[in-house]
Amino acid sequence: MSGARVRWRKFVSNFMMTMTGLCALISVSVLFFILGYLVYNGGTSINWAFFTQLPKPVGEIGGGMANAIVGSGKLLFAASLFGVPIGFLGGVYLAEFSGSFVASVVRYAADLLNGVPSIVIGIFAYAMVVLPFKHFSTFAGAFALGLMMIPITLRSTEEFLKNVPNNLREGAMALGASKSKTIRTVIIPAAYRGILTAILLALARVAGETAPLLFTAFGNRFWNNSWSQPTASLPVMIYTYAVSPYEDWHRQAWAAGLVLLGLILIINIVARTILARGIAVPRS
Amino acid sequence: MEASTKPSVSLNIATNPGAPGAREGFASLPMRMTVSKLNFFYGAKQILFDINMGIADKKVTALIGPSGCGKSTLLRILNRMHETVSTSRLEGDILLDGQNILAQDVTALRRSVGMVFQRPNPFPKSIFDNVAYGPRINGAKGSIADVVEKSLRHAALWEEVKDQLHKSAYDLSGGQQQRLCIARALAVEPEVLLLDEPCSALDPISTAKVEELLVDLKNLTTIVIVTHNMQQAARISDFTAFILTGQVIEFSSTPHLFTTPGDPRTEAYITGRFG
Numbered sequence: 019m020s021g022a023r024v025r026w027r028k029f030v031s032n033f034m035m036t037m038t039g040l041c042a043l044i045s046v047s048v049l050f051f052i053l054g055y056l057v058y059n060g061g062t063s064i065n066w067a068f069f070t071q072l073p074k075p076v077g078e079i080g081g082g083m084a085n086a087i088v089g090s091g092k093l094l095f096a097a098s099l100f101g102v103p104i105g106f107l108g109g110v111y112l113a114e115f116s117g118s119f120v121a122s123v124v125r126y127a128a129d130l131l132n133g134v135p136s137i138v139i140g141i142f143a144y145a146m147v148v149l150p151f152k153h154f155s156t157f158a159g160a161f162a163l164g165l166m167m168i169p170i171t172l173r174s175t176e177e178f179l180k181n182v183p184n185n186l187r188e189g190a191m192a193l194g195a196s197k198s199k200t201i202r203t204v205i206i207p208a209a210y211r212g213i214l215t216a217i218l219l220a221l222a223r224v225a226g227e228t229a230p231l232l233f234t235a236f237g238n239r240f241w242n243n244s245w246s247q248p249t250a251s252l253p254v255m256i257y258t259y260a261v262s263p264y265e266d267w268h269r270q271a272w273a274a275g276l277v278l279l280g281l282i283l284i285i286n287i288v289a290r291t292i293l294a295r296g297i298a299v300p301r302s
Numbered sequence: 303m304e305a306s307t308k309p310s311v312s313l314n315i316a317t318n319p320g321a322p323g324a325r326e327g328f329a330s331l332p333m334r335m336t337v338s339k340l341n342f343f344y345g346a347k348q349i350l351f352d353i354n355m356g357i358a359d360k361k362v363t364a365l366i367g368p369s370g371c372g373k374s375t376l377l378r379i380l381n382r383m384h385e386t387v388s389t390s391r392l393e394g395d396i397l398l399d400g401q402n403i404l405a406q407d408v409t410a411l412r413r414s415v416g417m418v419f420q421r422p423n424p425f426p427k428s429i430f431d432n433v434a435y436g437p438r439i440n441g442a443k444g445s446i447a448d449v450v451e452k453s454l455r456h457a458a459l460w461e462e463v464k465d466q467l468h469k470s471a472y473d474l475s476g477g478q479q480q481r482l483c484i485a486r487a488l489a490v491e492p493e494v495l496l497l498d499e500p501c502s503a504l505d506p507i508s509t510a511k512v513e514e515l516l517v518d519l520k521n522l523t524t525i526v527i528v529t530h531n532m533q534q535a536a537r538i539s540d541f542t543a544f545i546l547t548g549q550v551i552e553f554s555s556t557p558h559l560f561t562t563p564g565d566p567r568t569e570a571y572i573t574g575r576f577g
Contacts, residue, residue, distance in 0.1 A: 185423035193436040194413035208426045
């Protein structure tokens, strides 16, 4: 081989390696840039009042978003109550009981549902819950978020159950366990950490959704006392405050962004911690 | 675990030239299970052809034969594990203590006929919970801890694990895991224990331990073992069936089968000319 050719090959090799490394670096640095920017702006804006006080009327400086923090919590709680059981049980059915045709149809539908733009989910929830009850409510918001949790929970439950080795099923059945008992006492316990992690990640994902809440949970500048009242939530507050013309509201939007990010980060860390402990089925 | 009934065994000596005759006293032994005129299919494909054999009580019966001959399938039929494949179809009779197993409740049957698999398959639970699993799901009364200790002793594992019962079963070595699976199967006090090549994933030392254990377990329960290791069959079994392309070619007492095989194909197999 001629020297020129070898030099060319070495050049291409080095060039491509540099490019891949550079792109990896850019991906990571975008995340860290956003994080850094948010921590810088949010960190200087956040204070104790942010967590404890209600929003002040327009024109007054100060106040906080205590109602939005609680509102987001309530929305996520109710959304999980609605979305997780449906997704989980559906996933159990897909993995353990259904024939391959039904499974493929449901799986396809779940993937489509997962791909439905969140604003469309919002309109749907508006039509289904808000219009019949004639007002925005926590329920409506939770319904929209819960809908978004169903496909994620369903697909990951199915995946984790299917990853449980078949020889555990046989082992339990050979001891006289019925199919449902096998699923309850061996298969789900073997997969629960993966499933729980997936549910938490689904929760983290919908925690930041704004669009489905805009015309379901709407917003509220006060405490809401009822599940059927409009409620404030962090993502919607960020939206409202960020587009407002007031300097102090911008400051609070940054703070809200930081709190929301912190919340999602905590959920993620809890999920990873769960995944890392307990008795796991070793990969063979 | 008394073999109260003694169904007549239709060991068709005419079609099974090597069937154990009166010489080995097979016919006079109490039978725990009998298989007669068994034909088995996966879809349109026939896997087993006209199987007739008896499983003598408190003895070790070995099924040997080359890969794919149907010996594991036959074993799995004995506690109806074949039913996990929806396309399977079965003809013939299989009796356990004179009762047709196909007419029984399948969970009750599997409590009477336990199974240990090729690869150790402990549950992702503690050692204790693995052994306690069977008694718990079957609503056992009395002390679970006693059952666990007894089963682990029978499986010759107690001394090695008694101080770490609450550790993960996966912390054990492969051989220990397999003995744990045997203990787990013994905890429901099965009348028959089926073993599907239980040593194929184990090293020689672990294999020796499991073999030793099986010989001891004979006093406790009836054992049917599938193996492709002929030496293993010769070492531990009382009776051996040689299976080839879904048929029992020869079924006789182990010394008889290995020293004076009645069929040229058996001889070819045990002398290592194929398989």
